[in-house]
Structures are given as C-alpha cells and as structure tokens.
Amino acid sequence: MDPYSYQYISANPQLANFIRYNPIWYRYLSRDPHRLMEMEKEAKKFYGKTFPQRIEKISSNIQMVGMLMQFADAMKD
Template sequence: MRQNIYEFIQTNEDMRNYLRVQPAWYKRLMRNPHEVDVFETEAKYYFEKSIPHRVSKFSESVQVASMMLHMFQAMNAPGE
C-alpha cells in the first residue's frame, strides 16, 4: 500500500475501523490507490457521518426540542 494512503488511514480512526470491517478494501486500495476518495465516502456513510446523516440528526434534535417546548408550555398553561 502506498505510504501516503497508509498514513491517511492510520491518522483517521474511522478509516482504520472501516478497513477492519471491510478487509476487501486492502486489496482494492493496493491495486487502485486513486480510489481512496471512494473509500473515504463509503466509510463516512458506514459510520453515518455524511452530510445527509448529519442533517437528519440535526432535524431530529430540533423536533425533540420543539416537542419539549410544547410540553413545557402545556404544563405551564393556566387550567382550561
């Protein structure tokens, strides 16, 4: 494996763990080192750290906060 790719994987814990889970990438990166971008993208999707995953997590957090706010307002509302 090329030294620069090896160093990239060693410095990023998620990439190391993904390589352990998907060992076929060892061979693939040795034969096609230019596919390191594809490897990184797949690892991000695997660990749910891609932009769509982050947006959905943020959206869920906002929904939970909104629900909590409505519950708090309902509890403090005068008896109806």
C-alpha cells in the same frame, strides 16, 4: 498496500476503524491505491457525516426540542 495509502489511513484513526469494519477495502486499496478518496466517501456515509445525514440529524433534534417544549407547556396547565 501502497505505503502512501497506509500512511494516510494510519494518520486518520476514523478511516483505520472503518477499514477494520470493512476489510474488503484492504483488497480494493491493494489493487488500486487511487480508490482512497472513494473509501473516504464511503467512510463518511458509514459514520453519518454526509451533508444530507447531518441535516436529517439536526432536523430530528429540532423536532425533539419542539416536542419537549410542548410537553413542558402541557405540564404547566
């Protein structure tokens, strides 16, 4: 693996963990170190840190709070 790629991955523990779960990226980065940003995008998808995934998570949390409030109102009566 390219020394720059290795250093970049070592500096970011989340990427290091991602590459351990997906060892095919060792091969990809060995052959083409310019795919580092592609790997970073895949890691974001893996960890649920893309914008649509975050919006979906916030939306589900808001729905849960709404249901809890309805449940609390129903328990008062």
